[in-house]
Amino acid sequence: MNVFFTDLLMAVFENHTAGRVTLYSVPGCLQCLQAKAALQALKLPVCDVDVSNDAAVRTWLDKMTGSSTVPQIFFNDIHIGGNDILQNLTTEELEPLVRLVKEKPVPPEALPLPAVTSPGSIKRDSRAITASELSEALRNLIMNLYSDHLSADGKSVDYKGLSKSTWYERYCELAVYLQRLDLLSLTHEERLAFFINVHNVLVIHGFLRLGFPKNMWQRLQIKDNDDVQFFNYVSYLIGGEVFTLQDIKNGVLRGNRKGIAQLLKPFSKNDPRLQVALPEPEPFIHFALNSGAKSCPAIRTYTPKDIGNQLQMAAEAFLEADNGCIVDSIKREVKISQIFKWYKADFGDTDEQMLNWILNHMRDSHKKTCLKTLLSTGNVNVSYMAYDCATNSTD
Template sequence: MFPTVLSPSLTFSGYILSMQAVEFGRKLASKHFFRHVLDENDFEDGNQPYRFLDHDPVIMTQCYNIPRGIIDVAPKPMAEIASRLRKLSCAIFEAYVSEDGRHVDYRSIQGCEEFKRYIRTTEELQRVETSDLSREEKLAFFINLYNMMAIHALVTCGHPAGPLDRKKFFGDFKYVIGGCAYSLSAIENGILRGNQRPPYNLVKPFGQKDQRSKVALSYPEPLVHFALVCGTKSGPALRCYSPGNIDKELMEAARDFVRNGGLIVDPEAKVASVSKILRWYNTDFGKNETEVLKHAANYLEPAASEQFLELLANTQLKVSYQPYDWSLNI
């Protein structure tokens, strides 16, 4: 039997079909239907390992915004989804969070219609495009999402009882956003802190090839630590943030936190009692303890700030860090 010989025109036609198939595959990948298993490329011809989101074990077992599986309808613009989520969050906070933002009625939130609508809306994040968000949009969106994710985790999985449970709380409860899985830790340390190592960890959240690194902020935003609420009594007040006023709102959150126990100064005893948050994330605030304390002083009342800075400059100020109260902020 003679071998089959392809004509040049047939070979060229096959090449064109192959290129069209690759281009079609890249379009599907750009819409977050599937991704490279090792995040090495978007889509290339050849023997490459790709996986549909529905087949990703992390997404299917740890993500809590896919109750009906991966949706295949075209996602709405990110700004529109973020706005709807923010409005629902604000409605929930207004109804079920104390005026000072420090006490949350989780039981009522779990059963309310706004929370159910919120969860349904988070499904639209599965294949949304996040890379085009501005710094302000990223800050507001991911802070708001973190705070609502924490509430979702608490009402779904319960309050973490100890260090091991807290590790699971921050690392294993996830949403799929733009085709990638995000935990609370990934949002805080990967996105909002510009891919910095979490406290007591040796590695950064995102590796060099991790697609999520494209969404991360360029540098750490220290004031997010006064806005992220994980459901503890020692954490900041719970509130909503908007992209148009995010910097002003974060400044207000910082003042509220520092002036309400985050930094307590006894001038006569020359002692400063400081929230452990400033110790855990000290590299975001300064190169050493003095710089961190100077940063925190910016958010005290002007007279108290001036007095504290004078103590810091002229005396042997004794600094102690407050025990962190992990109790639920009910």
């Protein structure tokens, strides 16, 4: 459903709701979660009925709908079908259904509910959803957020518009389920994509809740006279453990290495979060993670499938841009992002090793040819560009 039309419908139907939407579902169903989020975005009351343990209701549902799949959705007693049909309803098709629920009560005994109402009968949460399913659902919502509120180059965010987005509301609702995620069930590729995507959207979430830091000091401080660091404070509860932005970046994705101004590693040897940390630092993550500053790499979403190539492409794009790397053949100087200074240990012990890493991960271009020529003759000067820490807001 188009977000504009959804917002329009929400504005039109603000009166008392007489009826309800009944959603027949089973635990762990991604389509059911997506349908429920879409319905709740319309501000409609949803009765979410778990049919997995009620044979009578399931038999009735199969007979009534002619389908054994879930979800099956009813606006009062009007059956529309599953999530795919719901998501593709036009405004003209959706408006009378919403009006029906707003204005008319459900006919008596029109739809069967479980004979015994128990915590498992009408589903209040999604305990059985798998880690990979939730990760994919979150990524889809993040993609919708970005498509509407991210600049074409991925460098700027319309925070004001995003804060009012229906997709943002849906994301916040689904993010609650992170606390039940089984991180150890994720593959290496799934873990890599999941934590990159979560880091980037958590920065946005933190900015919207706490305000925008405008310089490096404010990035370290949430507010004046407060010694709690933003990146050490903003966090999600994932799989029963708290993960701050620092924990995600330096603990998980950098293989538990110290970050900027950190005296200790994020995770101690007895920390359960150490189990989900990558075995070795992944240098490519520095071109995928965005901390909300103008000089940060572009924001993208990442999928587990072929993530290696996705990260390679992100590195190539960053190094090709002038805020990533500049090669001056006349001065025999290579100017690079402060990222390489802050996290030099991830790219090599010496300037030569670091520059060779950069060379090996550049796309074929004139810049790469110039760098290769400089390195072949030695005596290359390395300098670091100023880092613009102003917030990457479109405003």
